Amino acid sequence: xxxxxxxxxxxxxxxxxxxxxxxxxxxxxxxxxxxxxxxxxxxxxxxxxxxxxxxxxxxxxxxxxxxxxxxxxxxxxxxxxxxxxxxxxxxxxxxxxxxxxxxxxxxxxxxxxxxxxxxxxxxxxxxxxxxxxxxxxxxxxxxxxxxxxxxxxxxxxxxxxxxxxxxxxxxxxxxxxxxxxxxxxxxxxxxxxxxxxxxxxxxxxxxxxxxxxxxxxxxxxxxxxxxxxxxxxxxxxxxxxxxxxxxxxxxxxxxxxxxxxxxxxxxxxxxxxxxxxxxxxxxxxxxxxxxxxxxxxxxxxxxxxxxxxxxxxxxxxxxxxxxxxxxxxxxxxxxxxxxxxxxxxxxxxxxxxxxxxxxxxxxxxxxxxxxxxxxxxxxxxxxxxxxxxxxxxxxxxxxxxxxxxxxxxxxxxxxxxxxxx
Numbered sequence: 001x002x003x004x005x006x007x008x009x010x011x012x013x014x015x016x017x018x019x020x021x022x023x024x025x026x027x028x029x030x031x032x033x034x035x036x037x038x039x040x041x042x043x044x045x046x047x048x049x050x051x052x053x054x055x056x057x058x059x060x061x062x063x064x065x066x067x068x069x070x071x072x073x074x075x076x077x078x079x080x081x082x083x084x085x086x087x088x089x090x091x092x093x094x095x096x097x098x099x100x101x102x103x104x105x106x107x108x109x110x111x112x113x114x115x116x117x118x119x120x121x122x123x124x125x126x127x128x129x130x131x132x133x134x135x136x137x138x139x140x141x142x143x144x145x146x147x148x149x150x151x152x153x154x155x156x157x158x159x160x161x162x163x164x165x166x167x168x169x170x171x172x173x174x175x176x177x178x179x180x181x182x183x184x185x186x187x188x189x190x191x192x193x194x195x196x197x198x199x200x201x202x203x204x205x206x207x208x209x210x211x212x213x214x215x216x217x218x219x220x221x222x223x224x225x226x227x228x229x230x231x232x233x234x235x236x237x238x239x240x241x242x243x244x245x246x247x248x249x250x251x252x253x254x255x256x257x258x259x260x261x262x263x264x265x266x267x268x269x270x271x272x273x274x275x276x277x278x279x280x281x282x283x284x285x286x287x288x289x290x291x292x293x294x295x296x297x298x299x300x301x302x303x304x305x306x307x308x309x310x311x312x313x314x315x316x317x318x319x320x321x322x323x324x325x326x327x328x329x330x331x332x333x334x335x336x337x338x339x340x341x342x343x344x345x346x347x348x349x350x351x352x353x354x355x356x357x358x359x360x361x362x363x364x365x366x367x368x369x370x371x372x373x374x375x376x377x378x379x380x381x382x383x384x385x386x387x388x389x390x391x392x393x394x395x396x397x398x399x400x401x402x403x404x405x406x407x408x409x410x411x412x413x414x415x416x417x418x419x420x421x
Contacts, residue, residue, distance in 0.1 A: 002028055007063030009055045016055035018063045020047075025069055032060055045070045045099065045187075048137030054125060061128065061140040068139050070188040073097055077235070078184035079193045081138070082119065083126030085250045086195030088257035090237050091136060092249070099139065099187050100131035103179060106144040106152060110280055111270025119267050130257050139187070143179060150175045152268055156281050159274075162330050163397025164308040166367065167268070169411075173225025181233050192234050198223050199239035200231050201407050206355055207231035211406040214242045221367050224401040224411040228355055275306055288333035290317060293326070293342060301335045304328045310343055310393025344390035345417035350400045351382050352412015361402040361409060363387065365394050371403060376410070383412055 002023045009016045020039070021029035027047055030039035034056025039047045048064055051057065070076075076097040081087040083102070091100050105119035124140050131138035151171045158165035177192075184192040197212035198220045207228050212218040226234070238246055250258035269277050283305050290299035299317040301307065306314065307325040315323050315337060323337040348365065354376065362371035363385050373388040385400060394400075394417040402410040 003067060005063045005066045007059045007061065007066075009058030009062060011055060014055055016053075016059040018056070018059040020060075020063050020067075022067050025071065032056060035060060043070070044068050045137050048099070048139050049132065049135060051129075051132040057128060058121075058125075058140075061124075061138070062142065065139055065141055069186050070099070072188040072190070074190055076187070076189045077191045077193050078180070078187050078189040080180050080195070081127035081131065082195070083123035083130070083257065084195070084260050084262060085247055085255070085257045086197075086238055086243075087127070088130045088195075088255050089246045089250050089253075090193050090195040091131060091134060092253055092255070093237050094136075094193055096135070098193075099137045099189060100127065101139045101141060101180065101183050101187070102127040103147075103176065104140055104142045104144060105147040105267060107268045108270050108272070108277055108280070111272045111277070126257065126260065130255060133255070139183070141179065141183060143175075147171075147175065147268075156278060156283070158397050159278055159305040160283055162304055162328050164395040165397040166399050168222050169225050169399045172223055173227070177226050177230055177234070181230055184233065193237055194234070195238055196223060196236050197238055197241070197243075198236045199406075200234065200236060203356055203404075203407055203409070208355060209408045210239075211403070212236075212238070213240045217243050220403075220406075220408055221364055221399070221401050224399065224408045278305060286333060288335065290315070290335045290337055292323075293336060293338045298323075298337065304330060304333065304335060307335055308393075309395040340392065342419065343392040345392075345394050345419055346387045346390050347418035348385040348387065348391075348394050348400060349382060349415045349417070350385065350412030351415050352400070352410060353381065354378055354383065354402070354410035356404075356409050358402075358404060358409050361385075361404060364401045364403065365391055365414065366398055374402075376402060382415070383410065 002021050005020050007018045019031040020027050025043045027039050027042050034053035036051045077094045079091040079094050079098050079100050081100045081102045102124050103119050104124050107120050128138040151167050155165050155167040180192050196219045197217040199210040201210040209220050209223045211220045285303045289297050290301050292298050311325040324340050326336045326338045326342050361376050363374040364371045372391050375386045377384045396414050398414050400412050400414050
C-alpha cells in the first residue's frame with residue numbers, strides 16, 4: 001500500500017518542501033525541487049544517494065527518514081557519521097554497498113556555537129556531503145526530542161541532585177547505539193560501523209569493548225555502557241589505527257572531512273561551559289556556607305551544582321594553601337573544602353554490573369584518568385571497589401569502568417566513596 005510522506009526544511013526566510021509517495025522500497029511519485037535528478041521511480045536507497053541543494057536535500061532527507069527501508073544485502077554495512085574525519089574514513093572503507101546514517105540530536109539553541117557541534121544541522125550537512133561525494137546513500141534520523149528526554153534532562157536533574165554526570169555515557173549506553181543498530185536492521189545492513197577508536201574482543205563467549213591500539217585516542221571508556229548483546233551487530237574499523245593515519249587516509253582520498261576540527265565538549269552544550277547551560281535551564285543559585293573539614297565557616301558558595309569533587313578553580317576562598325571541593329551536603333546546602341590529600345579514596349561504591357565473573361580489575365574512575373588496580377565485589381545491581389592505592393576525586397555520577405587487560409569487563413555509576421585513612 002502506498003504511503004505519502006512529507007519533509008520540509010527552512011533557514012531564515014528560505015524554505016524547501018518534499019512530498020514522496022512510497023510503496024515499499026520504491027518511490028512512486030516525488031514532488032521535489034533542487035535535487036540533482038528526479039526521484040520518481042527510484043528505491044529509497046537510491047534516492048538517499050542523490051545530492052541536491054542544501055535545503056532541498058534536507059527536506060528530502062526528512063521525508064525519507066520516515067519510511068526508509070531496504071532489503072538485506074550481506075555486504076552492506078550501516079556507517080554512523082558525525083561529519084568528522086573518523087566516520088568519513090569508516091564510510092570510505094565500508095565499500096560501495098554501505099549506507100550512511102547521521103543522528104540529528106538536540107543542541108542548546110542559546111549556546112554560542114550550537115551549529116558547530118556533533119549532530120547539529122551543520123554536522124548533518126557535512127556528513128551527507130561526504131557520503132554523496134563517495135556516491136553513498138545518506139539518511140538523517142531526527143531524534144532531538146527523545147535525546148532531550150533521555151540524555152539532556154537526566155543530565156540536568158543529576159546536577160540538581162548533587163552528582164557530576166557524564167552525559168556521553170548515558171547517550172552511548174541507552175540511546176545512540178540502540179537507535180543506530182535498529183536503523184541498520186531496517187536498512188538491510190549486516191552490521192553497524194562507527195568511527196570510534198576502540199576494538200571488540202571475545203572473552204568466555206561474551207563480546208566486550210576493548211581499548212583502541214592508539215592510547216591517545218582510545219574511546220573504550222566512553223563506550224563502556226554499550227550492552228554486550230549489541231556488540232554482535234557492531235564493528236569499530238578504526239580500532240587498530242592512529243588518528244594521524246586516519247587523517248592521512250582521508251586526505252589521500254580527497255575527503256573534505258580530513259580538515260575538520262574535532263568536537264570536544266558534550267554535544268548539546270554548543271561549546272559553552274556546563275554551568276552556563278545549567279543556569280539557562282533554571283537551576284537556582286541557592287547560595288550557602290563553605291566550611292573546612294572541621295566545620296568552620298570559610299566562605300559562601302553560589303550553588304552546590306557549581307562544584308564537583310576535586311575542583312579547585314572557582315572556590316572563591318582565600319587561604320594560605322590551595323583548597324579543593326571535597327564533598328557537598330545537600331541537607332544543609334554546605335560545600336566542604338580542604339587540601340588535595342583529603343580527596344584520596346580507597347573504596348568506591350557504584351551502581352552497575354560486571355559482564356564476567358572477575359575479582360581483580362583495573363578501575364578507571366574518570367575519563368582519561370589513570371586506571372587503578374582494584375578488587376571488585378558484586379552486590380546485586382551494585383559493586384564495591386577496593387583500590388590498591390588512593391585515588392583523588394571519585395565523584396558521584398561519574399562512571400567507574402573496569403578493565404581486564406584491555407577489555408571492559410564492567411561499568412557503573414559512582415554512588416559514593418570512602419576517604420582513605
